[in-house]
Amino acid sequence: MEVMTKIKREIFVTKPLLPLLSDLNKHLVDIWESKWLTNMSIKHNELENKLKDTLEVSNLSLFNNGTIALLVAIKALDLPYGSEVITTPFTFAATPHCISWNGLKPVFCDIEPNTMTIDPDKIESLITQNTSAILGVHVYGFPCNVEKIENIAKKYNLKVIYDAAHAFSTKINGVGIGNFGDVTMFSFHATKIFNTIEGGCLTSNNSLLIKKVSSLRNFGIQSEENVEEIGINGKLNELQASFGLECLKIYKDEQRKRNKIKLYYNDRLSKVKGIKIPRMPNNATDSHQYYPIIIEDDYSLTRDELYKKFKSLNIFTRKYFYPACHDYSCYKDNPTMIPNDLTVVNDYKNRVLCLPYYGSLNQYEMNKICEVIENA
Ligand SMILES: Cc1ncc(COP(=O)(O)O)c(C=O)c1O
Structure with missing residues (x-):
């Protein structure tokens, strides 16, 4: 077997998208002059409006x-305390934790193999008289089967929440992904293609719901002497909003660069026996958040062996999402869990590997990553 040389500069799974410091500085001058640092001020409101246009939604609240x-979002839906929310375990910890922090029970449903999103054909068997909602995750930017989920929700009178942390700017049949379900969350964490360092938003076609979440993000304060609801501090400050305004100008260029990397990876890796590349459904656009591959049995290494091989060469891929949420010590004894029904996710959690995927990845690095997989 060919001996590979270690890469000098470490390659990570992603690199944050940073606007030019000189562009950000212009906003800082404005902020210093206005002396408004936070509390839904000029930059915040400008970003909220611009995001509404970008995501093609009618109502949006920044967090x-x-x-x-x-x-x-979950709090604002007023779901009965202790009720069950059917969700996917193939996600980041935040998804089931937000259900639990609301005093509700996450019920883990299996995923479907093409998009790795919650399997709508397995949802109905998990519905009990205590079920109040379905929480789907557009994992890696692959859209959930929103149509089937909507039909189930209508039939059983359930709320639908989407976690679109990975799906910034994704469209389904030309419609912005934030228009489905009762409410959708986007994350603007530094690792996300559009970021505000830390940040996020909620979108909904229900303007009253967005009014309510906007009140909850500011402690439920209505006016100086009127606090109507038990809210929290969910406000995004002016400095981070400015960062977002500049990121909005450059994220599309980053998507174009990632698309070139995707085509390069697709071309080389689709020829490797035992490597499966999950494809975006024809009716959806790609957010370019991640580039996951699936390591099948006829590949020469297991996923973990390939991960270690990369690591030994200074290339840091990620095993998203291993462990799956139902494996966490805080969820594994969940009384609502039916482990036998989680066959696809239990298989995929040991097979998926996310490759380095960011615009400034150079030709040498892309070639090296493909070579590691080809020559393993
Ligand atoms: C699927 C998913 N949901 C929720 C979150 C939480 O978002 P944040 O980091 O902005 O709190 C993340 C990660 O960042 C995520 O990947």
Whole structure:
């Protein structure tokens, strides 16, 4: 077997998208002059409006991170305390934690193999008289089957929440992904293609719901002497909003660069026996958040062996999402869990590997990454 040389400069799975410091500085001058640092001021409101246009939604509320946004979204739906929310375990910890922090029970449903999103054909068997909602995750930017989920929700009178942390700017049949379900959360964490360092937002076609979450993100304060609801501090400050305004100008260029990397990876890796590349459904656009591959049995290494091989060469891929949420010590004894029904996710959590995917990845690095997989 060919001996590979270690890369000098470490390659990570992603690199944050940073606006030019000189462009950000212009906003800082404005902020220093206005002396408004936070509390839904000029930059914040400008970003909120621009995001509405970008995501093609009619109502949007900006938050200081995606987790608080999701927590508030669930709270605003007023689901019966202790009721069950059917969700996917193939996600980041924040998704089920937001259900639990609201005093609700996450019920883990299996995923479907093409998009790795919650399998709508397995949802109905998990519905009980205590079920109040379905929380789907557009994992890696692959859209959930929103149509089937909507039909189930209508039939059983359930609320639908989407975690679109990975799906910034994704469209389904030309419609912005933030228009589906009762409410959708986006994350603007530094690792996300559009970021505000930390940040997030909620979108909904229900203007009253967005009014409510906007009140909850500001402690439920209505006016100086009127606090109507038990809210929280979910406000995004002016400095981070400015960062977002500049990131909005450059994220499309980053997507174009990532698309070139995707085509290069697709071309080389689709020829490797035992490597499967999950494809975006024809009716959806790609957010370019991640580039996951699936390591099948007929590949020469297991996923973990390939991960270690990369690591030994200074290339840091990620095993998203291993462990799956139902494996966490805080969820593994969940009384609502039916482990036998999680066959696809239990298989995929040991097979998926996310490759380095960011615009400034150079030709040498892309070639090296493909070579590692080809020559393993
Ligand atoms: C699927 C998913 N949901 C929720 C979150 C939480 O978002 P935030 O980090 O903005 O709180 C993340 C990660 O950042 C995520 O990947």
